[in-house]
Amino acid sequence: MRRGNEQDLLKSPLPCPIVGHVGNGNFHVAMLLDPARPEELEEAERLNQRIVTRALKLGGTCTGEHGVELHKMGFMIDEHGEDAIDTMRAIKHALDPHNLMNPGKIFAFEA
Numbered sequence: 001m002r003r004g005n006e007q008d009l010l011k012s013p014l015p016c017p018i019v020g021h022v023g024n025g026n027f028h029v030a031m032l033l034d035p036a037r038p039e040e041l042e043e044a045e046r047l048n049q050r051i052v053t054r055a056l057k058l059g060g061t062c063t064g065e066h067g068v069e070l071h072k073m074g075f076m077i078d079e080h081g082e083d084a085i086d087t088m089r090a091i092k093h094a095l096d097p098h099n100l101m102n103p104g105k106i107f108a109f110e111a
Contacts, residue, residue, distance in 0.1 A: 003052075004052075005018075005027075005051050005054065006018070006102045007031065008047060008050050008051070009047065012047055013043065014031055014032060014033050014040060014043055014044060015031075015032040015033070015049070016029050016030065016031050016047065017029075017030050017032075018030075025035055025060075029047070029048075029051065029062070031047060031048075033104075046108060048071075052075050053078075056075065056078055057077055061079060062075035062076070062079050070104070070105065073106065074101075076106070081084070092106075
């Protein structure tokens with residue numbers, strides 16, 4: 001995985017340093033971009049898609065230690081499957097029927 005990701009990042013016009021945790025295999029890519037430049041945002045999204053897809057294909061996760069929040073929601077079904085997401089959503093609804101706690105995070109809330 002590392003070589004594929006490194007190759008993708010080295011080919012990118014964006015500066016993309018990698019930092020990681022040697023002991024547990026997590027790494028973080030700090031994509032440096034100007035959010036006012038759509039082409040840079042598009043490149044960052046393309047790189048992120050490739051990195052996460054590669055991780056999931058190899059049995060990894062879309063998120064090692066940080067929350068799913070908004071940006072990684074789209075990968076949750078790929079990683080866990082529809083049934084698991086439906087179960088998570090049901091638990092969330094049981095504990096927070098009015099969606100007051102952290103609304104819109106992790107997965108789309110369906111009342």
